[in-house]
Amino acid sequence: MSKTKPFPAIHGGCFCGSTRYRLECAPLFCHACHCQDCNKHTGSVFACFTTIEAEFISSIGKTPPKITRVARPNGISRHLASCGTCGTRLWASGDITPVTADINTGTLDLPEIMEPDVHEYIESKISWVLLPEGAKTCKGPFDYREYWPKSSLKRLEAAVQRAQERRKLLAKVAQAGQETEEEKEADKTPTAQTPDEKDGVVEDDEEFEKRYLETEKALQERLEQLSLRLNENEKVQGDDLRPGVVQPAKEPETAAEGQAPAATGPEN
Template sequence: MSSPTSTPRDARPKTPPSTQNGASQASKPAPKPFPSVTGGCTCNAIRYRLSKPPLFVYACHCPDCQKNTGSAFALFLNIETHCIEIQTPTTPVLVTQPKRPGLVYACYACPECKTELWSANTPLGQVIADVRVGTLDFPGLMEPDVHSFVESKMGWLVLPQGARTVTRDFRFREVWPKSSLRRLDVCLKRAAEAAERTPTAGEFGGEEGEDDEAFERRRIWRN
């Protein structure tokens, strides 16, 4: 009588290791979605939602921001403009304000209460917005990654210990995290591709008397 053959050790089916509750250690939990970060203007005619985390958050202590806000500094978050989702029928309007010779401040604001929501003339153009953190429902969630123009910071304002500071302005490619720079490069590439095929007001869909800038602004907020 022949003896039963044994299955080689490596050929036996392998059972994945399990934890005490029976779940496989090899399986990884699904990544949690970005929590809803919402905001709006003072009168709530405009409500918006951020669909992604900010690229960067910074506090600006320059004299222009102090005068424009009537406060000690301005607090902004950078995010791709297409990641700002308007949730109300009312859409922001572009407002321009001459500040001094050679400087024109531009922002998107509520047409009803005039609350400024985000800047429109960032160094990166309109693909990246400078959202005013104070318009968020919970602005305390956003802590500055850097404080800029600390040379003009109010003397009585004490920054947190270890806060990152720069004397004047900063170069975003030197201070932004690598993950944000990758998102920026993707955004700039898509914007360049879209610019090559975007119709003008006169070519397609423009309302009577509407110039190219007004047409593009309406197209962005209604899409």
């Protein structure tokens, strides 16, 4: 009994070769679009896409693809992967759901094996572009639910389910991280403090007693200095006892011993 052979990985890359990628499984669907938007977007007469689950694209080049968000004329935004060196557009998030990606078929190393399953917007096709005999076509955009094979629809459903599970897991991780930060902040929250507790620091009994004794000692030293200065002076200027404003009293003028004070009279 033979085993099923694994899908041969298909490679692709940009014009300059610095950005390379690999498809890890068979594509979901291939289609060509002949609308005028795709003509302008690609600079060619029609566009060709190979759709695959985005998770099955692996970057294998020396330069990872550059991801940018681009707005389309219809108002839908897509994330575009391109080479940051030469600017080659490689793939973009799918129109159906972000879990898929539309590879630009021309960037594959073997684009001939990805023949379009359907050509959409056939009414806009350039007249001299000839389609293969028997090619499926449709006017306007095709409905993937009608054109995709059942196996691809099941794969799409599974990819959407995996994406939802990843989002739930990320939400749980983010919530757990937020709760951890809140717990850390709660541990840092100070308890209620009295007006004497400054800067959110609560002194224990030993620290309070030490600070009290140092303050009392400093006040006692200032009081002793003030008393000494008061004793050295017989008079104090005014009633201001603040340090630095005490001035020495003037010595009283007295007469010499055994002599009467000289009489003063009008000048001659």
